[in-house]
Amino acid sequence: MDTAEATALIADMGTRARTAARIMAAAPTAQKAAALRGAADQLRDRAVAILAANATDMARATAAGLSPALLDRLRLDDARLDAIADALHAVALLPDPVGQLIDTRTPDNGIVLSRVRVPLGVIGIVYESRPNVTIDAGALCIMSGNAVILRGGSEATASNAALHAALTAGLLGADLPADAVQHVDQPDRAAVGALLAANGLIDVLIPRGGKALVARVQADARVPVLAHLDGNNHIYVHAAADPAMAQAIVVNAKLRRTGVCGAMETLLIDSAYPEPAALVTALLDAGCTLRGDDRTQALDPRIAPATADDWTTEYLDAIAAVAIVDGPDAATAHIAAHGSGHTDAIITADDAVAERFLATVDSAIVLHNASTQFADGGEFGLGAEIGIATGRLHARGPVALEGLTTYKWVGHGTGQVRA
Amino acid sequence: MDTAEATALIADMGTRARTAARIMAAAPTAQKAAALRGAADQLRDRAVAILAANATDMARATAAGLSPALLDRLRLDDARLDAIADALHAVALLPDPVGQLIDTRTPDNGIVLSRVRVPLGVIGIVYESRPNVTIDAGALCIMSGNAVILRGGSEATASNAALHAALTAGLLGADLPADAVQHVDQPDRAAVGALLAANGLIDVLIPRGGKALVARVQADARVPVLAHLDGNNHIYVHAAADPAMAQAIVVNAKLRRTGVCGAMETLLIDSAYPEPAALVTALLDAGCTLRGDDRTQALDPRIAPATADDWTTEYLDAIAAVAIVDGPDAATAHIAAHGSGHTDAIITADDAVAERFLATVDSAIVLHNASTQFADGGEFGLGAEIGIATGRLHARGPVALEGLTTYKWVGHGTGQVRA
Numbered sequence: 162m163d164t165a166e167a168t169a170l171i172a173d174m175g176t177r178a179r180t181a182a183r184i185m186a187a188a189p190t191a192q193k194a195a196a197l198r199g200a201a202d203q204l205r206d207r208a209v210a211i212l213a214a215n216a217t218d219m220a221r222a223t224a225a226g227l228s229p230a231l232l233d234r235l236r237l238d239d240a241r242l243d244a245i246a247d248a249l250h251a252v253a254l255l256p257d258p259v260g261q262l263i264d265t266r267t268p269d270n271g272i273v274l275s276r277v278r279v280p281l282g283v284i285g286i287v288y289e290s291r292p293n294v295t296i297d298a299g300a301l302c303i304m305s306g307n308a309v310i311l312r313g314g315s316e317a318t319a320s321n322a323a324l325h326a327a328l329t330a331g332l333l334g335a336d337l338p339a340d341a342v343q344h345v346d347q348p349d350r351a352a353v354g355a356l357l358a359a360n361g362l363i364d365v366l367i368p369r370g371g372k373a374l375v376a377r378v379q380a381d382a383r384v385p386v387l388a389h390l391d392g393n394n395h396i397y398v399h400a401a402a403d404p405a406m407a408q409a410i411v412v413n414a415k416l417r418r419t420g421v422c423g424a425m426e427t428l429l430i431d432s433a434y435p436e437p438a439a440l441v442t443a444l445l446d447a448g449c450t451l452r453g454d455d456r457t458q459a460l461d462p463r464i465a466p467a468t469a470d471d472w473t474t475e476y477l478d479a480i481a482a483v484a485i486v487d488g489p490d491a492a493t494a495h496i497a498a499h500g501s502g503h504t505d506a507i508i509t510a511d512d513a514v515a516e517r518f519l520a521t522v523d524s525a526i527v528l529h530n531a532s533t534q535f536a537d538g539g540e541f542g543l544g545a546e547i548g549i550a551t552g553r554l555h556a557r558g559p560v561a562l563e564g565l566t567t568y569k570w571v572g573h574g575t576g577q578v579r580a
Numbered sequence: 581m582d583t584a585e586a587t588a589l590i591a592d593m594g595t596r597a598r599t600a601a602r603i604m605a606a607a608p609t610a611q612k613a614a615a616l617r618g619a620a621d622q623l624r625d626r627a628v629a630i631l632a633a634n635a636t637d638m639a640r641a642t643a644a645g646l647s648p649a650l651l652d653r654l655r656l657d658d659a660r661l662d663a664i665a666d667a668l669h670a671v672a673l674l675p676d677p678v679g680q681l682i683d684t685r686t687p688d689n690g691i692v693l694s695r696v697r698v699p700l701g702v703i704g705i706v707y708e709s710r711p712n713v714t715i716d717a718g719a720l721c722i723m724s725g726n727a728v729i730l731r732g733g734s735e736a737t738a739s740n741a742a743l744h745a746a747l748t749a750g751l752l753g754a755d756l757p758a759d760a761v762q763h764v765d766q767p768d769r770a771a772v773g774a775l776l777a778a779n780g781l782i783d784v785l786i787p788r789g790g791k792a793l794v795a796r797v798q799a800d801a802r803v804p805v806l807a808h809l810d811g812n813n814h815i816y817v818h819a820a821a822d823p824a825m826a827q828a829i830v831v832n833a834k835l836r837r838t839g840v841c842g843a844m845e846t847l848l849i850d851s852a853y854p855e856p857a858a859l860v861t862a863l864l865d866a867g868c869t870l871r872g873d874d875r876t877q878a879l880d881p882r883i884a885p886a887t888a889d890d891w892t893t894e895y896l897d898a899i900a901a902v903a904i905v906d907g908p909d910a911a912t913a914h915i916a917a918h919g920s921g922h923t924d925a926i927i928t929a930d931d932a933v934a935e936r937f938l939a940t941v942d943s944a945i946v947l948h949n950a951s952t953q954f955a956d957g958g959e960f961g962l963g964a965e966i967g968i969a970t971g972r973l974h975a976r977g978p979v980a981l982e983g984l985t986t987y988k989w990v991g992h993g994t995g996q997v998r999a
Contacts, residue, residue, distance in 0.1 A: 183916070183942070186942065187939065187940070266960075266961045267961075268959060268960060268961035269961075270950075270954060270959055272947070272950050272954060272959075274960055274961070279942065281972050281973070282942070282972055360798075364972045364973075365972070365973055379779075380802075383799075385804065385971065385972075385973045387973070403995070406995040409995065409997050410995065410996075410997055413997035413998060414997075417997070417998055497602065515992075519990050520606065521606070523602070523605065523698065523701075523988070524988065525988060525989060526988065526989040526991065527988060527989070527990055527991070528691070528990075528991040528992075528993060529991065529992050529993060530992070530993040530994055530995050530996070531689075531691050531991055531992075531993025531994075531995070531996040531997075532996060532997045532998050534997075534998040535689060535691060535991070535993075535996065535998055540687060540689055540691075540998065541685075541687060541693055541989070542685045542686075542687035542688075542693070552804065553700050553701055553783045553784070553804075553986045554700070554783075554784055554804045554806070554973060554974040554986065555973040555974040557986050557987055557988060557989070558988070558989045559989075567972045567973065567976050568976055569942070569943065569944060569945065569946060569976060569977070570944060570945040570946070570960070570976070570977045570978075571938050571946055571947075572945065572946070572947040572948065572950055572954070573934075573947075573948050573949070573950075574947060574948060574949040574950025574954075575949055575950075576822070576825040576828065576829065576949050576950070577829075577949070577950040577951060577954065578828050578829055578832035578833075578836070578950075578951045578953075579832060579836055579951050579953040579954055579959065
């Protein structure tokens with residue numbers, strides 16, 4: 162597929178998505194929820210075909226030498242299909258943001274002005290190997306009244322097509338347009354380029370994947386992007402931290418799952434914290450590699466020297482950088498200099514110090530006495546997430562249904578003309 | 581100034597703005613308001629110097645042959661300076677959005693999660709000939725706790741520098757950093773290019789000016805943009821509209837001021853509306869040129885035939901397109917096909933028809949029985965506006981202080997670790 166063909170393909174899909182978006186924007190909550198429940202039934206009915214399609218993808222990916230980690234992301238089985246179907250039911254139960262009243266005011270002119278939530282319109286989602294994103298992202302877009310064009314990883318083409326067919330059947334079964342969720346089946350990259358250039362056709366692009374994908378989307382997109390960048394997350398253990406709590410949170414934040422964006426990557430220990438050696442020993446003994454500044458190296462001979470790069474690295478592995486800092490201001494200065502604005506936490510029993518930290522650190526999520534691994538839409542009570550936004554415009558942190566809406570101003574007058 | 585010099589200049593300004601932004605984000609409301617009131621005093625104290633600088637710009641612009649309309653935009657006088665100072669006092673009285681609690685939830689994990697408003701960070705504003713934007717935009721950025729880099733029109737360089745100096749003096753007088761409002765004095769366009777490319781230094785760019793400026797910013801920016809595009813606004817006069825109200829609103833919406841973005845550009849008259857001839861006659865008699873479809877041409881011989889372009893044109897002049905439509909669905913279909921999503925209105929005494937129109941038309945502002953000329957932050961009770969956003973991400977419609985903020989998630993735990 163050359164550029165012109167890709168542009169024509171996306172133009173056609175975008176036009177059909179716009180038409181579908183108008184219908185989705187007006188669809189009642191019950192109808193959207195019925196589409197999702199119908200899609201869950203379809204997933205179960207079509208399980209054999211979906212797993213066969215996935216087996217095709219797996220065989221091709223194995224032959225192409227994909228890493229075990231990528232193969233695991235690509236793989237579907239009965240348990241994973243069940244989890245995907247359960248997620249559809251969960252999204253169907255979420256409160257519908259469309260039509261929600263944000264606020265109302267009546268200025269001196271007497272026009273009653275309200276802000277009412279409406280869908281964003283047409284969303285493009287570019288993602289990598291996990292086929293469950295096809296359903297998860299499609300479901301969130303349906304429930305928020307949008308139309309979406311999905312472009313999954315080329316290694317998951319057959320799986321995505323089979324999952325997408327279930328979603329389409331769910332839509333049609335609820336008398337909603339199949340074009341509300343379209344999937345770009347072409348595996349070549351020209352289609353991604355055309356999506357990124359589809360200004361006016363696509364209202365917002367959401368990349369879901371590794372750094373290279375997000376960086377390409379941010380660099381090339383002519384369409385607004387809701388992006389998820391690095392989570393170089395810090396935990397600052399203050400002088401007044403309870404040592405047992407600090408140790409439990411730090412080990413959990415680093416090692417519960419090392420590959421998630423909410424994992425702690427740098428540990429900052431206050432120089433007045435009473436038990437620094439026990440804290441680093443707990444991490445080291447649990448299998449974590451530590452790279453530290455001079456003062457932390459003195460705590461344990463297993464701590465290697467940190468280079469400048471360590472303070473900005475998102476390891477996504479059982480590795481952490483560790484530094485001793487002299488007080489809360491030094492901690493927040495370190496985070497301001499090296500952090501990525503994702504999730505940062507303080508452990509302290511001193512509420513005043515905690516409040517100052519929470520106010521000063523300019524990150525999407527700031528936590529007091531809790532593990533950074535809670536950075537997740539489900540854990541935040543949003544029911545799901547389409548990603549964690551690290552930009553500053555529109556939505557910040559975990560993005561779920563509300564983040565897929567905008568608002569309009571609705572004004573009721575009685576014949577007002579402007580003087 | 582070549583590209584490298586411009587890049588270095590903006591990198592330096594951006595770095596200083598980031599430092600200032602951290603201070604502004606923590607500044608109490610009273611301190612920010614004091615800076616604005618101090619700047620208003622400075623404007624009055626420096627009036628002679630400011631008007632002299634403006635006279636220099638005016639002489640240069642006159643010699644360069646600028647149009648009378650552009651010269652009028654550039655011109656300052658005592659009355660206009662007073663109005664600018666009054667605007668500073670008005671912004672100083674607005675509610676401070678920073679620190680506002682948006683919502684709070686406590687999910688099953690027991691972490692108390694709140695969304696709290698915080699400033700966007702570093703804002704870039706690129707504008708054209710009106711020097712008052714230097715103060716208006718600077719004031720809104722200060723009051724919302726941001727830092728801003730202003731780049732005004734090259735023809736207003738001396739005026740902008742003089743106005744900017746008053747704002748800086750106001751900041752310093754309130755112990756706030758002068759770098760919170762910086763102005764790019766270099767008149768050449770390389771500085772604009774560097775601003776557009778300043779990804780990571782500038783959090784959001786706001787273009788304020790004509791179509792060519794906004795289009796350039798949207799095409800070239802590597803930074804998120806909050807843009808104001810066309811206002812191709814419609815008024816649909818429904819069959820059940822009160823004729824006196826319809827006539828008053830339509831004439832006001834088109835002719836009160838023809839150059840504003842809220843002006844009506846297309847009039848849609850329902851084929852069942854009882855007095856279409858009187859409606860078009862009122863516009864024609866008031867000096868408006870009308871371009872209509874076949875059925876409207878039959879109403880009055882002064883109505884010229886409309887071409888396809890007329891349905892999408894923002895005239896910003898005493899010209900309107902006019903069409904007869906068969907019912908509300910035809911009206912909303914016309915708006916969906918040709919509108920720009922800015923401001924559209926319905927005139928009707930039938931509330932059910934009005935509600936359907938307001939729900940169906942996907943524009944930033946939808947109005948019932950009111951003139952489209954109310955599309956304005958001041959009229960909406962926002963106290964001011966930095967622009968009217970026609971995009972769908974972040975803010976939509978009039979943007980004032982709240983639109984210059986984002987939020988962060990603040991979580992209070994009691995030692996939670998994730999299972």
